[in-house]
Amino acid sequence: MDFQLTAEQRMIQDSVRRMVSCDIQPILDAHNPDAPLPKEAMRQVLQFCSTQGLISARVPEAAGGAGLPTLVYGLMMEQLPPVVTLAVLGQEVTVTRIHFESTDEQRERFLPDLMAARKITCTGTTEPDVGSDPRAVKTRADADGDDYVLNGRKMWITNASICDVINVTSSVGKDERGLSRMMRIVVERDASPFEAHEIPTLGLRQGHLGEVVFENCRVPKANQLGQVGDAARILTLTWLANRPILGLCAVHMAEAALQAALKYAGDRVQFGRTIGSTQLVQEMLADISTAITTSRLLCYYALSCIDNGDRANQISAMAKRYAIANCQRAVSLAMEVHGAMGISRELGLERYYRDIRMLPIPDGTNQILTLIEGRELTGTQAYRV
Template identity: 35%
Template sequence: MDLTLSEEQRMIRDMARDFAEKELAPRAAERDEKEEFPSEALRKMGELGLLGLMVPEEYGGSFVDTVSYCLALEEIARGCAATSLIMAVHCTTGCYPLVRFGTEEQKRRYLPKLASGEWLGGFALTEPGAGSDAAAVATTAVREGDSYILNGVKTFITSGNQARLLNVFATVDRSKGAKGITAFLVDTTRPGFQVDSIEKKMGMRASHTAQIVFQDYRLPVEDRLGEEGEGFKIAMVTLDAGRIGIAAQAVGIARAAFEAARRYALERVQFGQPIAQFQAIQWMLADMATGIEAARLLAWSAALKKDRGERHTKEAAMAKLFATEMASEVCDKALQIYGGYGYSRDYPVERYLRDARVTRIYEGTSEIMRLVIANQLLREV
């Protein structure tokens, strides 16, 4: 496997890095403190093509390979984890299902707006009673002539109060379980859609997470994504792609923490010398750097399999599991290197730790990732 980046991949990485360092990192702490949604930054990201990375050029996107997407997302996460979450959800769980499963008419109607950033996309699968057990979806979709009527509640929806287009999963027949789940393209400006509440979160505070309600929400049959009963498959395929992005995001957060800790270790003097001279600190930095590199390669490996059109469920789960667990460990070590100052909100490492923690939960918990990996391994025998 050739891991040499192409000129185009380096350009994408460098563009995202430059944007993150100039536009995101300087205000990341302030946005976190105020829980301020980064609307202006997202507008600029749309202009740069960062919100259309999963969208083919014929629909207004800047379509790139998945390794390039990982490179860009890692850099954005290094600058501001919350903004990278909005980007990841928009690209992989907002745009990708439409690219993969949408009709030509749906693609031409919605993708140009999503690719440009005019519209923000999202993914509404989780419910109060359907988290890891995604097949337990209780939101209903009842067919009435040429329309469907949606009723139900979705929770922990990233950008749920900001997105214009949501991929929503509802059941057309509860007795069929997963085979009754169907996907729909929901325009959030139509009657019957309501934002019930915004979560007050530990981390990723500039990314808004909403509980949303559908009350007799009517949409045309033309806005069904795929056929009836295909929703669960669409959700799982989408999450395979999304987990690669979350792995890259975790690498970016970990890099930010590692680089901050390394700088601090070289500057902080105790016992007459920089603490970087102490073996205890050196070993922590060595473990941190090794974990980051290994996680990045796992993400790239899954990305390459996806781009070759190969099944990548196991590889995506491995990448997400390892990278997100690694990110929490790296951020914790970074805070330890800072000592008491690391626990202060005057320094960034406590924010990195808070932001990293949720990556082990969304788009599949670490425990579910282990189940997915084990199931795939046993099928290979």
């Protein structure tokens, strides 16, 4: 067992950090922090990430992807600003799902533009009435000649309002248990126009979280991915790595908050001494640091279990739930170290406080992740009757 990163892993992290400071941060800084980036700006950000292999991380090299071990992918994603992590993950996971579900002809048709981020993409599963239980999707795909006709709404979809291509989870009817027979279909916006708009939210405001409406949207049957019924399996497989990666996004924010708190605690003088020399402020710093180290290690461990081919359902759910909850508290404690300055817009910690609050929801809420852990421990599934 070796708890140290290799020299190569550190170099890869440095390279992503350099890209962030030279190429990506200037784009974020040039735009309103409280409004979604213009599409061209986000496309540029994704294209920089593509040069590092972040958009095709889980596509094998033989198929033109970066073929990264998931641990390395996580180590890289940890270095990105949170709003970029979500946009990259939305794009990359869609690329991965299309790769694993498609025919050679479909891969050639869709993937080069998506992996290079010349086109922006997303996965639409959640709906106004369908969240944690994706097998209840209502968006209908009705066969009509050479097309499917899509009708329905998708909500809370990362990258939706700026996407060129959306991978839609739809229903082609019900099985004998009353669950949707799910099918994936790739909808190209130019050829099959649909409406999409932003939903204003608490955090990650430079990103895009939107609603999509399909009204008699005709999509060629040639865009159907895989077989009817495969969709749930591929969704679940990709969630396994997404969860610790979202945990590492929380670690990124808590780490930045710790660095700010350490500096402030060393500079700020009250009662004739630096606040960092008082026991209770040191306790807050120690708690923040403990949250970061335990969360980071758990997320790395979950990712390495996936690379080893172990059954990772429990550890992956545990990593996301633990890291986000503990890093959320860590960000809040770092604000507390700053007194009133902690809540100022000027300092920037309030932005992490809002951004991190977005993370417990996608790819499994805290309650669903808890129940996945429970299922793995007991063999009994408690979330579906």
